[in-house]
Amino acid sequence: MPQIRPQPGIMEIALYVSGQSSLAGKAEVLKLSSNENPYGPSPKAQAAYAEAAATLHRYPSTDHAELRAAIGAVHGLDPDRIICGVGSDEVLQFITQSFAGPGDECITTEHGFSMYPILAHAAGAVPVEVAETDRRVDVDKILAAVTARTKIVFIANPANPTGTMVPGAELRRLAGALPMGVILVLDGAYAEFAGDYDGGVSLVEDFPNVVMTRTFSKIHGLGGLRIGWGYARREIIDVLNRVRQPFNLSLGQMAAAEAAVRDVEYTRWCAAENARWRDFLRNGLVQMGIACDESFANFVLARFDTPDEADAADAALKEDGILVRKVAGYKLPECLRITVGDEAACRRILGVLAAFKGVR
């Protein structure tokens, strides 16, 4: 009898663990575990989504032309070089499926986003993990790990869960030094929170092997709807479109995303609020003796003295109905990742941690 066996690599996938969203015995929780926008989506996106309800009997467009035009207009990009997906996760999947396979290697980094090894395994490729330096992606270590089998290098900039960034000049050095056959994926899920950063657009313009991915899940507050996009040379987008299902995005997704990206004022406001309360949160942590690198995203990484202390702090937060993210799975067992909430959320978390630390 022939056996039913999955493709190579599939059984090596460790299932993705998402941020916790409920607590036993607590009716109301403050969820700061998934880097969601505390202010929700733009009211215009909500209205567009509701309006789409009347035409749900119609198939959506297969080419996402209106959404790509909106993204192109707002970001100053050629819509023909944009591809949209079910979250940026799907765009990352198109890239991996199209450019890596059995025998190939995909480079990820020590504290890198856990989707990258999952996608590499799903394509039958081998994820190769490169060490970071003090929670920062290290360009020289990546270059030293490149082999003839390397097909993709994944970097989230800003990075999750560390919140750190590779400076623009370093990224450019990496793009220039990689062999032309290696795709450099710049995952810009948190690019809007970093201030003066284009998410990697200028590198896409200058290097044929750089692909940028972006998402509506973070700054646009649409994680529940699942929309992301990618930007690259026409030749690469043409490849990715071949593995994309024609109707991958629904009417409601496209309507909400288009309204969200066009609401530039709301996006700016969200970024400004985030920057303000991120600083407040980090300063508060540092003042009570909890180490915390400067973050360029919408979360901070609180570093405790030991893994036990991080667990105890997590328990104290849970006791108060606050959910943050444990990141032992990212090789950071002494840390907790805390999403930057609104003012009340940041004050509350600092209050609980101050009591935990016995400072006032």
Ligand SMILES: *Cc1c(COP(=O)(O)O)cnc(C)c1O
């Ligand atoms: C949240 C996140 C994404 C976005 O995923 P979506 O599929 O767009 O929701 C991508 N990369 C990183 C590093 C993230 O943290």
